[in-house]
Amino acid sequence: MKKQVIALLMAAVMVGSMAACGSDGAETTTAAADTATTAAEAEEGKEEAAAGDNVLVMATNAEFPPYEYHDGGDIVGIDVEVAEAIAKKLGMTLEIEDIAFDSIIPELESGKADIGVAGMTVDEDRLKNVDFTEPYTTASQVIIVKEDSDIAGPDDLKGKYIGVQLGTTGDIYASDYEADGSTIERYNNGFEAVQAMQQGKIDAVVIDNEPAKVFVSQNEGIKILDEALTVEEYAIAIKKGNTELLDKINKALAELKESGELQAIIDKYISAE
Amino acid sequence: MSEKFRADFYQNFIEDDRWKYIVNGLGNTIKITLFAVLLGIALGFLVAIIRSTFEKTGKLKLLNLLCRVYLTVIRGTPVLIQLLLIYFVVFGSVRIDKSLVAILAFGINSGAYVAEIFRSGIMSIDNGQLEAGRSLGFNYSQTMIYIIMPQAFKNVLPALGNEFIVLLKETSVAGYIAIQDLTKGADIIRSRTYSAFMPLMAAAVIYLVMVMIFTYFVQRLERRLRSSDH
Numbered sequence: 001m002k003k004q005v006i007a008l009l010m011a012a013v014m015v016g017s018m019a020a021c022g023s024d025g026a027e028t029t030t031a032a033a034d035t036a037t038t039a040a041e042a043e044e045g046k047e048e049a050a051a052g053d054n055v056l057v058m059a060t061n062a063e064f065p066p067y068e069y070h071d072g073g074d075i076v077g078i079d080v081e082v083a084e085a086i087a088k089k090l091g092m093t094l095e096i097e098d099i100a101f102d103s104i105i106p107e108l109e110s111g112k113a114d115i116g117v118a119g120m121t122v123d124e125d126r127l128k129n130v131d132f133t134e135p136y137t138t139a140s141q142v143i144i145v146k147e148d149s150d151i152a153g154p155d156d157l158k159g160k161y162i163g164v165q166l167g168t169t170g171d172i173y174a175s176d177y178e179a180d181g182s183t184i185e186r187y188n189n190g191f192e193a194v195q196a197m198q199q200g201k202i203d204a205v206v207i208d209n210e211p212a213k214v215f216v217s218q219n220e221g222i223k224i225l226d227e228a229l230t231v232e233e234y235a236i237a238i239k240k241g242n243t244e245l246l247d248k249i250n251k252a253l254a255e256l257k258e259s260g261e262l263q264a265i266i267d268k269y270i271s272a273e
Numbered sequence: 274m275s276e277k278f279r280a281d282f283y284q285n286f287i288e289d290d291r292w293k294y295i296v297n298g299l300g301n302t303i304k305i306t307l308f309a310v311l312l313g314i315a316l317g318f319l320v321a322i323i324r325s326t327f328e329k330t331g332k333l334k335l336l337n338l339l340c341r342v343y344l345t346v347i348r349g350t351p352v353l354i355q356l357l358l359i360y361f362v363v364f365g366s367v368r369i370d371k372s373l374v375a376i377l378a379f380g381i382n383s384g385a386y387v388a389e390i391f392r393s394g395i396m397s398i399d400n401g402q403l404e405a406g407r408s409l410g411f412n413y414s415q416t417m418i419y420i421i422m423p424q425a426f427k428n429v430l431p432a433l434g435n436e437f438i439v440l441l442k443e444t445s446v447a448g449y450i451a452i453q454d455l456t457k458g459a460d461i462i463r464s465r466t467y468s469a470f471m472p473l474m475a476a477a478v479i480y481l482v483m484v485m486i487f488t489y490f491v492q493r494l495e496r497r498l499r500s501s502d503h
Contacts, residue, residue, distance in 0.1 A: 126467065
């Protein structure tokens with residue numbers, strides 16, 4: 001156990017020095033020659049350059065299609081592929097940890113995971129506890145209702161029973177309606193909220209746009225309202241103060257955006273649904 | 274250190290009136306537990322009477338069979354699954370007060386355990402007591418009410434208190450059907466502030482205090498019932 005920790009630490013130091021070299025071409029001349037070559041290899045995305053224990057641990061909650069979900073024995077989705085692409089750019093191996101959504105940030109804080117990629121929206125409360133990278137995609141909080149519902153827009157949610165997934169952005173925004181006499185029912189999973197709505201137990205479900213599309217395509221008699229509740233941006237969460245990793249991931253993200261790889265990943269999942 | 278503690282406390286309980294999640298949750302937990310306990314006692318008492326009457330006299334054969342099925346099914350499956358079944362299957366397509374669902378689920382569940390506790394109490398009273406009652410001219414139910422039951426109750430009180438403590442804590446799974454009980458209240462705060470320690474500790478301490486108060490009253494009751502011993 002202790003040896004592993006030391007190995008990880010050493011790996012982190014190595015990665016750090018690589019990033020220092022890679023981030024600015026002019027500075028590489030001052031670095032030792034062998035480090036520079038390792039960095040160059042890492043830049044090219046060669047995984048062999050990374051040692052076996054050079055692992056990037058990603059914390060997620062794989063119950064959020066199409067961003068992350070279980071497919072057979074594997075966890076797949078947009079976030080997973082984005083994280084894999086980033087890990088490849090950094091010359092690291094990705095390891096996925098599937099935990100409860102509200103445990104992701106504590107997991108980052110305690111250092112058990114390096115990045116939180118779980119369709120997370122940047123908001124003020126979260127910023128108190130973690131840092132966020134540049135957003136990699138935008139998403140909106142939409143309202144799902146039964147096809148014969150009299151709810152036509154966000155204003156009609158007042159005084160209604162609204163189902164959400166606990167701790168998600170939809171939960172936070174929907175909770176604002178509590179002041180208007182709405183009842184917020186916080187389920188542990190998005191599909192449970194949808195199921196409760198189909199059974200007539202609640203009037204509407206507020207959830208992210210992409211999983212909403214999946215729910216609607218898989219269930220008869222429900223629809224997404226045209227008018228979204230909010231529009232927001234998803235980003236990767238990183239332990240507060242770990243600017244080194246933050247910069248590296250931002251750089252990798254920028255490259256992925258430029259090459260069109262990022263859009264290709266998103267299209268792959270969203271057009272497929 | 275204390276500065277950080279104060280800041281954490283503020284963020285978790287004071288900011289945005291988050292303490293209300295805990296207080297409302299506590300109210301729901303108490304409500305569900307109280308009514309589930311009453312339902313459990315009623316059900317358990319009924320089942321215990323049927324079962325012990327069958328064992329002592331051989332009557333009520335069919336009812337006894339039904340009770341045994343109830344005990345087997347309820348004690349053989351997790352309470353969480355029973356709760357989900359009642360919410361999503363039994364009341365599949367109706368809007369129903371969720372507290373009622375929880376009271377039914379936990380009450381029916383507790384009833385099975387209470388039944389066996391009561392039955393053990395009844396069976397623990399020596400058969401000679403029953404015979405004595407009958408020979409004094411009491412009929413079967415009079416003997417049960419005036420002679421067997423008071424003694425049985427005293428014997429089962431500790432086990433009964435135990436069952437209620439278990440029930441109180443078991444209601445913490447009510448959050449699965451989106452009821453905002455004490456545990457869910459803490460979970461909601463946790464999902465807003467991303468800190469685990471404060472909300473979970475608060476919930477834990479409240480459960481602990483409730484159990485301690487309850488235990489105190491059960492002990493007092495036990496002592497009073499024992500004052501007639503010797």
